[in-house]
Amino acid sequence: SKREGRNNYSFFTKEMQISSKRNLELSHALRTALNNNELHLVYQPQISLHNQEVIGAETLLRWTHPEFGNISPAEFIPIAENNGLIIEIGEWVLRSATKQLQIWIDEGIKPFVVSVNLSAIQFRHANLPESISEILKENSLEAKYLELELTESVTAKDPHQAIEIINAINEIGVKISIDDFGTGYSNLSHLKKFKIYKLKIDQSFVQDIKDDQEDRAIVSAIINMSDALGLKTIAEGVETIEQLQYLRSQGCQEVQGYYFSKPLVAEDFISFIKKS
Ligand code: C2E
Numbered sequence: 001s002k003r004e005g006r007n008n009y010s011f012f013t014k015e016m017q018i019s020s021k022r023n024l025e026l027s028h029a030l031r032t033a034l035n036n037n038e039l040h041l042v043y044q045p046q047i048s049l050h051n052q053e054v055i056g057a058e059t060l061l062r063w064t065h066p067e068f069g070n071i072s073p074a075e076f077i078p079i080a081e082n083n084g085l086i087i088e089i090g091e092w093v094l095r096s097a098t099k100q101l102q103i104w105i106d107e108g109i110k111p112f113v114v115s116v117n118l119s120a121i122q123f124r125h126a127n128l129p130e131s132i133s134e135i136l137k138e139n140s141l142e143a144k145y146l147e148l149e150l151t152e153s154v155t156a157k158d159p160h161q162a163i164e165i166i167n168a169i170n171e172i173g174v175k176i177s178i179d180d181f182g183t184g185y186s187n188l189s190h191l192k193k194f195k196i197y198k199l200k201i202d203q204s205f206v207q208d209i210k211d212d213q214e215d216r217a218i219v220s221a222i223i224n225m226s227d228a229l230g231l232k233t234i235a236e237g238v239e240t241i242e243q244l245q246y247l248r249s250q251g252c253q254e255v256q257g258y259y260f261s262k263p264l265v266a267e268d269f270i271s272f273i274k275k276s
């Protein structure tokens with residue numbers, strides 16, 4: 001087993017070298033990704049369970065590198081956070097998503113809310129509120145059509161600072177939702193102090209709703225608590241009719257997931273809206 005241990009060790013370091021080599025290459029490649037038009041946005045429909053209408057779209061970032069191919073945001077967002085590019089990329093996402101929505105509204109589409117994911121680093125960056133205001137003005141989009149998604153860990157780090165930033169964002173008229181709710185350091189007493197508009201039930205609780213009694217209980221508890229706090233609830237990762245039925249029976253207001261649609265490029269998103 002000593003021998004095994006050693007083999008594991010050398011295997012492990014080789015893996016680490018490969019992954020850090022890839023990280024370095026991706027970090028480098030990311031610097032030119034924006035200028036080379038390698039980034040684009042996709043939009044996933046969010047459906048109201050009251051009337052089955054599309055009431056929103058979550059903006060998700062995509063990177064296609066000419067050599068490395070499609071790289072998941074789960075892989076490159078942490079790299080962008082490490083090398084600082086997340087600020088520039090995050091602003092590009094905000095600018096592109098708001099511009100796209102204003103184009104749709106100008107074309108006569110019934111307005112809906114676009115939500116944009118915010119990284120922790122972007123959230124703490126000094127001029128986030130100013131930059132949001134500017135971007136809205138640039139695209140002459142009303143603030144009420146923009147929603148920002150934060151994870152619990154983002155708000156947990158320095159709750160007092162988080163409250164100030166959230167207040168500043170609320171003052172602009174932009175809504176804030178808590179992403180991946182239930183997976184982070186849920187500090188329910190802080191939740192009460194944040195001016196939050198919506199909780200997004202993490203997809204890990206939705207996945208096994210059909211068979212897992214505990215997940216059912218958790219989902220139901222989140223919806224009830226959210227209701228009691230006057231918040232909206234959306235469930236993500238909804239893939240099956242059984243999941244949908246349970247969520248509806250518990251009073252969940254909105255859903256998002258492959259059952260309705262995967263994230264779509266702008267053109268396909270509009271086709272989806274027109275036929276739904
Ligand atoms: P997230 O914000 O929790 O986004 C939900 C993820 O679940 C997305 O993965 C989405 O494509 C996927 N998804 C949607 N419906 C279903 C479903 O029914 N089943 C399953 N299994 N998955 C579903 P994606 O697009 O790969 O994004 C991964 C993560 O990367 C996001 O998780 C978010 O944390 C981050 N991310 C994506 N775009 C951005 C961005 O513009 N800025 C920042 N800061 N982070 C982003």
Ligand code: CA
Nearest residue numbers: 058117149179
């Ligand atoms: Ca999200």
Ligand code: CA
Nearest residue numbers: 179180200236
């Ligand atoms: Ca999520």
Ligand code: CA
Nearest residue numbers: 179180202203
């Ligand atoms: Ca997530």
